[in-house]
Amino acid sequence: MERRTYLGALGGASVTGLAGLAGCLDDAMGTVGLGDDSDTVLGSPDQSRGDPSHPIHGEAFPDFSVPDPITEETVSLEDFLDDRALLITFIFTACPDGACPALLTRLRRVQEDAIEEGYEDDIALLAYTFDPERDTADVLAEYGEEQSVDYEADNWHFLRPESYEEGEEWLMEDFGMQIERVEDEDEIADAHDHGGDEDGHDDHEGEDHDDHDHGEYTFTHINLVVLANSQGIVERAYPQAGPQSEHDDLGADIGVIVDDARTVAQNQSED
Structure with a gap:
């Protein structure tokens, strides 16, 4: 699928830490955009800002085929077409602040709601x-347990590309999400200094999420969650879905994501 051209230039940005640049990238990528609602369950979102390069409402979710190292199977978009909606986010377990745990919280809350409301097989x-490189099967399995993922529900997958280069190519060229690996010592230290102030994981508020080894590199990335229906069409893209978005007006809070996911999944199951 032809993706939009990225609107900002990473090369000219001054990296002041993961949290800071992530916020800048959120602004550059824009918020939820407006697209065609003819093939969607949810209507067009009320707000739009900018022209994000990642898929938005009414656009096709790009094809993917990525291993799940825990279940030892390859997961692809075709697995869910005409069967399940999907809710996806993008993380790394060595995240130096609370952004990635906050993103997983949103997926985990949907998982809890799906079990309670009976649509766990529809999403x-x-x-x-x-x-x-660092997120091996064991690391991801442990991380999921720390974040209270219910593996027995049989609707959760950690996706792990074979290499960073392979994952970067799909994310940037097919999906349209900008990430950058940061190896400069001063930039890494600055990124770590921003961590720990707000974890974004409601059930473990105040815990230290800096237990994982950050190694000699980190990443800059936007905080993004995307909901697509069983036809592979994006229903919502939730940017800025991180620790400080609980009370924002951009539709990225947990309650909105849960409600949207339930509506899409239950609507499909009734058709």
Whole structure:
């Protein structure tokens, strides 16, 4: 699928830490855009800002085929077409602040609601790591347990590309999401200094999420959750879905994501 051209230039940006640049990228990428609602369950979102390069309402979700190292199977978009909606986010477990745990919280809350409301078989929850070097099967399994993921519900997948380069290519060229691997020592230290102030994970408020080894590199990335229906059409893109979005007006809070996911999944199951 032809993606939009990215509107900002990473090369000219001054990296002041993961949290700071992530916020800048959110602004550059814009908020939820407006698209065609003819093939969607949800109507067009009320707000739009900018012209994000990632898929938005009414656009096709790009094809993917990525291993799940925990279940030892390859997960692809075709697995869910005509069967399940999908809710996906993008993380790495060595995240130096609370952004990635906050993103997983949103998926986990949908998983809890799906079990309670009986639509667990109608939605898939996907967490895509762009750090396969450190995010091994064991690391991801442990991280999921720390975040209270229910593996027995059989609707959760961690997606781990074979290499960072392979994941970067799909994210940037097919999906249209900008990430950057940061290896400068001063930039890494600055990114770590921003961590720990707000974890965004409601059930573990105040816990230290800096237990994982950050190694000699980190990443800059936007905080994004995307909901697509069982026809592979994006229903919502939720940017800025991180620690500080609980009370924002951009539709990125947990309650809105849960309500939207339930509506899409239950509507499909009734058709």
